[in-house]
Amino acid sequence: MTADLIFYALALLTLVPAFWVVNSRNIVHAGFNLLFTLLGVAGLFAWLGADFLAVTQLMVYVGGVLVLVLFTVMMTRVPRAEGSGGGAARYLAPGVLALGVFALLFKVSSGTQWAVVETGEPLPTTAIIGANFMTNYIFPFEYVSLVLLVALIGAAILIREPKGISGDGDSEAGDAEVQS
């Protein structure tokens, strides 16, 4: 019974801020609401017995992605008139489509007879996940680390100041060396 109450509290902590992530006029408020949604999802992971995943969610999403998002929000100034406007027509198509998708997902998830197995007490998962990464999932594990490396290099190149790309700085430095 207590576990049920905790689940409903976590679901509220996830969904209510998620609503404001989507609907808040101020993009900074949306970013801070995203914090609570991500915390709620981490709580749901912990509720499901995925302890390692819950901590990873905290470290990667709350500690990394969210900080990046807030940095970007605060480095890009949005004029006040730009964020709104368009009237109710702007909400119509997205609202209808989102409601349709939710109705479809809810119909499938509640209408299907899932082959639910009896679940015992959740066990610590860290050792099992580590062993799987080194055995069954060794190729995806190495591959995703390569993807991360490429993404890091790509982000660093994208964010470089345009002056650096033309190579003026390098040629000037070369000239200085020749003169001296």
Added chain:
Amino acid sequence: MTVGLTHFLTVSALLFALGLFGVMKRRNAVGILMGVELMLNASNINFVAFSRYVQHSIDGQIMALFVIVLAAAEAAVALAIVLAMYRNFGTVNADTVSSLKR
């Protein structure tokens, strides 16, 4: 009614629909990215819930870990693109940025 798989699927469906709504409604590129993060989190809830209730093995959690890693990579690249866009166009409005050059 005790909490089971359907509860988690419903929460995840709501989160996914909210994320989809945000992606389609927002004009700010960072706001669109926030919607994408919501949708990825919804899929992760599904992975972990099925891993606990149906399959009762670790595979779903490992898949959720890969999703988290890819979401982090996607956020880094997408935010770099948004900053480059802001530098070149002076705006982060996804509707006005529609040309390949300035």
